[in-house]
């Protein structure tokens with residue numbers, strides 16, 4: 001199964017752009033000769049909502065899930081960190097069993113879409129994105145030879161992608177906006193990249209961050225908002241996207257307390273001063289060492 005989420009251009013993909021009304025010939029079922037073949041060549045990029053569903057399915061925290069079941073990778077040239085499902089060295093998905101997918105009810109978005117790839121695009125000047133679909137035809141997949149033709153909309157309904165699409169929409173738009181800005185945005189600082197990973201995938205860590213005293217001192221949120229963020233992963237995930245928009249694009253949708261920004265700059269200034277002093281001391285020491293035996 002090649003990567004099926006936001007597919008890059010590669011040979012298995014049919015170049016034709018499809019829409020929800022386009023008809024496809026495909027059927028996958030347990031009795032098919034290639035059953036499980038796709039999961040033996042798994043390259044599954046996870047979305048934030050995939051991680052929530054899977055870690056809940058397994059009864060793990062997101063931090064544990066990420067450690068046990070994913071491998072990190074860079075989603076773009078600027079080093080934006082993403083997560084893929086862990087596989088064996090041969091590429092077999094660890095969730096695959098002889099009977100099929102052991103997490104089927106909560107399988108990732110990419111597994112639901114297969115054999116379709118989907119790609120969102122932001123036309124220049126437009127604020128809303130458009131989604132296009134592509135058929136991926138891989139040699140091992142015999143589902144394309146089955147006698148069933150149906151519109152893409154019906155196929156996606158059958159695969160129950162709607163909730164996944166809705167939950168991931170804001171995050172996908174954030175990624176799209178970053179991409180549409182091209183190389184002008186450059187590589188974000190390391191701390192921003194780490195924050196991106198936490199806000200996207202690690203809800204337990206994000207929750208600790210949002211409920212910390214430092215956070216509460218900076219942002220002006222109602223107690224009821226904190227109560228929701230403490231309990232609900234889905235709301236926390238959407239809040240994380242807002243935090244990232246603030247970090248990447250300066251979109252201030254989370255109100256800050258009066259003077260919090262100035263205070264942060266002041267605190268930063270103290271850190272910068274301390275670093276400068278330490279650097280001066282280090283250089284002086286290096287000079288002293290140089291002339292000690294002269």
Ligand code: SF4
Pocket residue numbers: 001038039042044093094095096097100101102103104107108111
């Ligand atoms: S999560 Fe399930 S459907 Fe997806 S690759 Fe793994 S076994 Fe296959």
Ligand code: SF4
Pocket residue numbers: 027028029032034035036037038039114140141142143144
């Ligand atoms: S038909 Fe395709 S998607 Fe279904 S089991 Fe076979 S290889 Fe996988």
